[in-house]
Amino acid sequence: MSSSQRRVENLIICAVLAFEILVPLSYYLGARGYDERFSWRMFSTLRLRDCKVHVTETPRDGGGPRDVAIEKDVHVAWLRLLERVRTDVVDRYLRRRCDLGAVDEVEYVSTCRDTDGTTLPPVRRTQRCSDSDPRGVLP
Amino acid sequence: MKKKKRGKISVKEKSSTSTSDSAPAEAVQNAWDAYFHAPYRGVRAYAFSKLFLVMVALDTWMLMIGHAGRYGVAGFNVAHFAWLDTFAPAPSPGLYVGVLLATGLLALTLALLETVAWAQALLFLLYTYSWSMSMLDSYQHHYFVSLVMLCMVFFPRPNSSELRREPGLRVSGFGYNLLGCTVAVLYTFTSIAKMDAQWCDGHTLRRISAAGKVFAPLAEVALALGISNETFWSLVSTSIIPLELLIAAGYALSIVQDRTRSRWLQRYVHAMFWLALSLHIGAEILKLDIGWFSYYMIALACTFLLPGRAIELAGQLLTRPASFLSGHLDELGAGSETRRTLDTWLMVGAVSGVLFATSYLIDLPGARTTALIASMGLFTLTVVCLFRDRLAAMRQIALSAGCAAALMWTAIALSDVRWDFYRYLAGDLRRRGELRPALDAYVKGERYAPAGSSRKDAIEALRKRLGQ
Numbered sequence: 097m098s099s100s101q102r103r104v105e106n107l108i109i110c111a112v113l114a115f116e117i118l119v120p121l122s123y124y125l126g127a128r129g130y131d132e133r134f135s136w137r138m139f140s141t142l143r144l145r146d147c148k149v150h151v152t153e154t155p156r157d158g159g160g161p162r163d164v165a166i167e168k169d170v171h172v173a174w175l176r177l178l179e180r181v182r183t184d185v186v187d188r189y190l191r192r193r194c195d196l197g198a199v200d201e202v203e204y205v206s207t208c209r210d211t212d213g214t215t216l217p218p219v220r221r222t223q224r225c226s227d228s229d230p231r232g233v234l235p
Numbered sequence: 236m237k238k239k240k241r242g243k244i245s246v247k248e249k250s251s252t253s254t255s256d257s258a259p260a261e262a263v264q265n266a267w268d269a270y271f272h273a274p275y276r277g278v279r280a281y282a283f284s285k286l287f288l289v290m291v292a293l294d295t296w297m298l299m300i301g302h303a304g305r306y307g308v309a310g311f312n313v314a315h316f317a318w319l320d321t322f323a324p325a326p327s328p329g330l331y332v333g334v335l336l337a338t339g340l341l342a343l344t345l346a347l348l349e350t351v352a353w354a355q356a357l358l359f360l361l362y363t364y365s366w367s368m369s370m371l372d373s374y375q376h377h378y379f380v381s382l383v384m385l386c387m388v389f390f391p392r393p394n395s396s397e398l399r400r401e402p403g404l405r406v407s408g409f410g411y412n413l414l415g416c417t418v419a420v421l422y423t424f425t426s427i428a429k430m431d432a433q434w435c436d437g438h439t440l441r442r443i444s445a446a447g448k449v450f451a452p453l454a455e456v457a458l459a460l461g462i463s464n465e466t467f468w469s470l471v472s473t474s475i476i477p478l479e480l481l482i483a484a485g486y487a488l489s490i491v492q493d494r495t496r497s498r499w500l501q502r503y504v505h506a507m508f509w510l511a512l513s514l515h516i517g518a519e520i521l522k523l524d525i526g527w528f529s530y531y532m533i534a535l536a537c538t539f540l541l542p543g544r545a546i547e548l549a550g551q552l553l554t555r556p557a558s559f560l561s562g563h564l565d566e567l568g569a570g571s572e573t574r575r576t577l578d579t580w581l582m583v584g585a586v587s588g589v590l591f592a593t594s595y596l597i598d599l600p601g602a603r604t605t606a607l608i609a610s611m612g613l614f615t616l617t618v619v620c621l622f623r624d625r626l627a628a629m630r631q632i633a634l635s636a637g638c639a640a641a642l643m644w645t646a647i648a649l650s651d652v653r654w655d656f657y658r659y660l661a662g663d664l665r666r667r668g669e670l671r672p673a674l675d676a677y678v679k680g681e682r683y684a685p686a687g688s689s690r691k692d693a694i695e696a697l698r699k700r701l702g703q
Contacts, residue, residue, distance in 0.1 A: 102268070105389075105409050109271050112385065116417055120424045133315065134378060136424035138525065141433035144442050168667050171308040173371050185370060188313045211438045 130181035145216070147179040147208040151189070156198040164193060164202075181206050181219055190223035190230050199225055270412065275493040276543050277393040277406035278550030283538035284387055285553060288346035290534065291362065291380065292339040292639070294527050296646045299335050300599065301655030303328040304663060304676075305371050315367040326368045328660070333601030333608075334365045336594075336643065340609060343639035348631060349394045359384040376528035379421060383531075386414035395557035402547055405493065415490040415539055422483035429476050437468025445522045446471075475514075482511050489539040501542070508540035579626045579633070583617050586610075586637035593644040598682075599653060609636065654683040658690060665693075670701055 123135035132140050152161040166175050170189070177185045186204055193202040204221040223230040306312070307327035314320045324330060338361045345354055362384055366377040389410030398404055433439050441447050450471065457467040485507025492504050515529040515536070523529075538546070587610035594606035613633060620629035647653065657680025664673035674697040677690050684690065 102272075106267065106271070108389070109409055109413055112382075112413060113416060113420070116382065116420045124427060133373060133375070135428065136375060136421060137428040138375060138425055138528075139434070139439055139443050139523070140428070141431065141439050144439060169309060170311040171305045171371075171663055172666065173305045174311060177370060177373070182313075182370060184317075185313050189311070192311060211433055211442060 129183070131183055141211055143180065144211045145208040147181075147206055149175065149178045150205045150207075151178075151193065152203050152205075153193050153197075153199045154201045154203075156200045161201075161203065178204070179206065186221055187223075187230055190221065194223055194225035201225060270490065271409050271416075272407055273412060273491050273494055274405040274407045275411060275490070276546060276550075277391065277404045278398050278402075278554075279493075279538050279546055280390050280406065280408065280411045281393055281395070281398055282546065282550050282553055283534065284350065284390055285346050285557075286534050286538075287383065287387070287531070288342045288350075288358075290527065290530060291358075291384075292343040292346070292643070293646055294380075295335040295339040295342070295362075295365070296643055297650040297652055298526060299365070299372075300332055300647070301652045302371070302659065303331045303335075303599070303601075303656055304660030306331045306369060308663060309667070312368075313370045315370055319367060323364070323368060327600075328656075329601035329604065331365070331368070331601070332599050332656075333605045334361060334368075336597075336599075336602055336605045337609065338362045338365055339643060339646075340605070340636065340639050343642060344632070344635045347635035347638060349392055350390075351392070352388055355384070355388045355390075359388060374526060374528075376526060376531065379528075380531065382417050383414060383535075386410045386417060389413065395554040398550060399554045399558050402551070403543070412490045414535075415486050418535055418539065419483045419486040422479045422486065426476050426479035426483065429472070429479075435469060435473050435476075437465070437472040440472045441468060443523060445520075449520055478510060478514060482507050482514070485511070486535075486539055493543055504540055505542050508536050511536040511540060575626050576621065579617060579620075579630050582630055582633045582637075583613050586633045586640070587613060589637045590640045593640045596644050597647055597653075598679075599647075599656060609640075651683070651685055654680055654685060654688070656680075657683065661690070661693075665697065670697055673697060674701065 120135045123132065130142060132142060149166065151164040151166055153164055154161045166178065166189075170192075174185060174189070178189060190202045190204055193199060202223045202225070204219075204223075206219040208216045208219075210216055221230050307325060307330075310325065312320070312326050314323065314326075338358065341354065341358050341361060345358065359381060362377075363381040366372040366374070366381070387410055389408060391406040391408030391411070393404060393406050429435070450467075454464060454467050458464065462470075485504050488500055489504045489507075492501050495501065512533060515532045518525065518529045537549070541549075587606075590606040590609050591603070594602040613636060616632060617629050620626055657676050661673045661676035661680060664670075664676060674694065677694050677697065681689060681691075681694070
């Protein structure tokens, strides 16, 4: 085998291993948020939390906020991901509600009880439909 | 080093290089090469690739397809990678089923053939696309299967005849070594993930599984010995952390087991086989919702952690039918060149017919498009093989694809996947108030309903609501 071919092979090995190690490491060394994809948390306690999600939207023509029936809007599997506070899904869903109708603002609130029964602080995210990005810090 | 062929080396060779008089950088380089390019028994890579590809094919057809009805509902989707949302087509049940059928077909075709790197790379792309097109598939083991497929692109490709002719044949190809490291990384991180208070307290294990029932007798024995329930569950959960780290070390060391003279290293690696086996059989007994992950991990343990003699024995059993079939396929190549060309075209045409027939019988969206694309692929490949004078290889490809198509239909027909697809689809449509399509899906699903699972009541209720 030529040395250049060996060099290419070693580069591939380094790249694959670096990817495999750095991706989950960034989760553990970071904020350890709700997005556990690629972190190898097969039996995560986050999934076992008992969460309830409420999405409300404020109509542009006045009136108070009204509840959104998520399970009648999109597939119920997305509701599970909203309950797990999957950031990308939350943001995309809020944007969808803005795009669907005459709405000023859409708010997402997730309330969870931990596996030991304690109630966790609610997670809020608000999308003002005139803005490009939602407000509220997701864990 | 006497090389027989690229990627294969003789049994008697000595591959290690002395580093005693080398500079430090060169010593590191040599150690790296001795590890990542270490030779190993060819039968390990051969047996694993065959077994793994068959498992992937069955997994895609018999398990994954059932959830296809979720895709594209109300036009909402979030892909795992934002660029896929921009560049890839919006997912739909047809697209998802089509990609999975194609993935399974390619995997099984490759399992029946001596695989090539580009086809393995195509399989990696297809499978990765199947889960990454939507966050609806968030199973981490699907991501792991993609990593395994990536490593397999760089596997050596000894054929069955070589392995039968030369038992104990050592080969080199860094994909296998890289896969061993990948599995070691996986076990290390799964162990780290469990280093949190909730897991160590034992709450998680009890809530995610049937562990409460399975370990009840042991918990009672522990209680009789004065160990409280809390302490017992904490001990069981916490003990998994060092076990997984030990297995990770076993995989990292297994890569050099076929060339080391250290009996201790070999014994350690072989001991880890039993540990890994018990861990994953345990996961199945606990009925964890992890698809076929345990079986993939058991296949990996057999490949990497079993002693050479055991894997050679399994390899001999596996290569015998492959060599037999290969010999008979060669006989198909007899006759004049014109005859061989005609035979090849006839075979490709017949296989395309089988593909279309199975796609019709499968009765799922996306199946016919997959059959069309697969047939076009076969005809294109035939033209390429004709120009490159490789018609014998083309006949093998066509025959393998035909067998894979027939097995695809058998696997789908034997499983409940179509029933799952139509009932999940109908349930969602009904929930969202789309009653007529829901009724159609329920009625179609009835054809595939297992005994005692009929949705006749739901059908009647829908008909009444629709005034039928």
